[in-house]
Amino acid sequence: MQRRQLPPWSEFQQLSPAEKVESWSQGEGRLWHCLHAKQFDRKFLDGLYELTNIIRSLSKARAGSLFLQSLLPHKRAMLYFMQPSTRTYLSFKTACEILGIRTSDVRDASTSSEVKGETFEDTIRTFSSYFEFIIMRHSGEGMAELAAHCLDTSDRSVPVLNAGSGKDQHPTQALLDVYTLRRSFESCGGLEGKTILFAGDLLRGRTVRSLARLLTLFPGVKIVFASPEKFRMKDDVLAILRASGTSYVETTDFLGHLKDADAIYMTRVQDEHDNKDGTKSEKSFPEFSLRAEHLDILKPHCAIMHPLPRRDELAVEIDNNPRAKYWRQERNGMWTRAALIAHISGVDREIFAYWSELCRQAHHTAETKR
Numbered sequence: 001m002q003r004r005q006l007p008p009w010s011e012f013q014q015l016s017p018a019e020k021v022e023s024w025s026q027g028e029g030r031l032w033h034c035l036h037a038k039q040f041d042r043k044f045l046d047g048l049y050e051l052t053n054i055i056r057s058l059s060k061a062r063a064g065s066l067f068l069q070s071l072l073p074h075k076r077a078m079l080y081f082m083q084p085s086t087r088t089y090l091s092f093k094t095a096c097e098i099l100g101i102r103t104s105d106v107r108d109a110s111t112s113s114e115v116k117g118e119t120f121e122d123t124i125r126t127f128s129s130y131f132e133f134i135i136m137r138h139s140g141e142g143m144a145e146l147a148a149h150c151l152d153t154s155d156r157s158v159p160v161l162n163a164g165s166g167k168d169q170h171p172t173q174a175l176l177d178v179y180t181l182r183r184s185f186e187s188c189g190g191l192e193g194k195t196i197l198f199a200g201d202l203l204r205g206r207t208v209r210s211l212a213r214l215l216t217l218f219p220g221v222k223i224v225f226a227s228p229e230k231f232r233m234k235d236d237v238l239a240i241l242r243a244s245g246t247s248y249v250e251t252t253d254f255l256g257h258l259k260d261a262d263a264i265y266m267t268r269v270q271d272e273h274d275n276k277d278g279t280k281s282e283k284s285f286p287e288f289s290l291r292a293e294h295l296d297i298l299k300p301h302c303a304i305m306h307p308l309p310r311r312d313e314l315a316v317e318i319d320n321n322p323r324a325k326y327w328r329q330e331r332n333g334m335w336t337r338a339a340l341i342a343h344i345s346g347v348d349r350e351i352f353a354y355w356s357e358l359c360r361q362a363h364h365t366a367e368t369k370r
C-alpha cells in the first residue's frame with residue numbers, strides 16, 4: 001500500500017467515522033484496515049458471510065483445509081494484545097492458522113520496549129518491519145486508529161485489525177455476532193424485523209456499541225436497551241439509531257421485555273473502567289441476569305448470546321439449552337475473522353474460484369450418475 005496523503009493525526013482524529021472510512025479502504029469495496037463498524041455495509045456483510053460459509057465448509061475436509069493453508073504461508077501476523085483476552089486472541093490466532101499465516105504476539109506491556117520509553121508509534125512501525133498484519137487490542141479508544149494512521153503516513157503500511165479499543169469499538173465481534181444472529185434466524189425469516197434485547201453495562205461495553213450500529217443495516221430490527229440507569233447506552237449510538245430510523249427503547253425493566261425478544265445479548269459489568277471515568281459499579285446486577293427459570297418465558301427460537309467472559313449475569317444452567325448461542329459465537333469468531341483476513345489480503349477471489357470449481361465438479365458427478 002502506497003503512502004497516503006492524510007492530515008496530521010491531531011486533525012485526522014477529529015474527523016467523524018464516516019469521514020475516515022475512505023482512508024481505511026483499498027478501494028472497490030475492499031477494506032485495508034478494519035477499525036470501526038462504520039466500515040461495514042450490507043453488500044460487504046453479505047459477501048463476507050458467503051466467504052465465511054465457504055471457509056467453514058472447506059476446513060472440514062483435509063483437501064480443503066490444505067488448500068486454505070496454502071494461500072498465505074508467506075505472511076506473518078502480530079497479535080498485539082495490551083488488554084486481557086481469551087476468545088478474541090485465540091480466534092484471531094486460529095483464523096490466521098486456517099489461512100497458513102504464522103503469528104507472534106506481544107501480550108504483556110512489560111515485555112515490550114515501551115517500558116524503555118519507546119513511543120507507541122515506534123512500536124507499531126517496528127511491527128510493520130516484520131509482519132504483514134497487526135491485530136491489536138488496546139485500552140485506549142483511538143489507539144488502533146492511531147496505529148493505522150502512523151503506518152499509512154509511512155512507506156510501509158500493513159493492515160491494522162482492531163480487536164477491541166477501550167470502551168468504544170469491537171468491530172470484529174459485531175461481525176461474528178451478526179453472523180450468529182443470521183444463522184440463528186435462518187429458518188424463521190432472517191434477522192430483518194427481529195427484536196434484540198441488550199442487557200447489562202451498555203455504557204462501557206464496546207461489543208454492544210459496534211453491534212447496535214451494525215443492526216441499523218437490517219430493516220425492521222427493533223432494539224431494547226435494558227440497563228441500570230447509570231449504565232445507559234451513550235447518546236452517540238442512540239443518535240445513529242435515530243438517524244437510520246431504527247426503533248429502540250431504553251428500560252430498566254429487563255425481565256418485562258424477555259417474552260418479546262428474538263435474541264437476548266447479555267453483557268457483564270465492565271468494572272475495569274471503574275474510577276477512571278468517575279463511575280463505580282457493583283460486580284453484577286441481579287436484576288439484569290438471565291436464569292434458568294426465565295427460559296419458559298422466552299420465545300422458542302430466542303437466541304441467547306453473550307460476548308463472554310461472563311459472571312453471574314448468565315446462569316450456567318442455560319449452557320446446554322438449544323437456544324444458548326454463546327459457544328457458537330466463539331467458533332463463529334474464528335470463521336468470520338478468517339474470512340475478513342482473506343478479504344483484506346485478496347485471496348477471497350481464489351477461495352470463491354476453488355469453491356465454484358468444486359460445486360461444478362459435484363454437479364457434473366451428480367449429472368453423470370443419473
Ligand code: NCD
Pocket residue numbers: 087088164170173206207268307308309
Ligand atoms: C468482550 C470484550 O473484550 O470487549 N469480550 C470479547 O471480546 N469476547 C466483552 C467483555 O470483555 O465483557
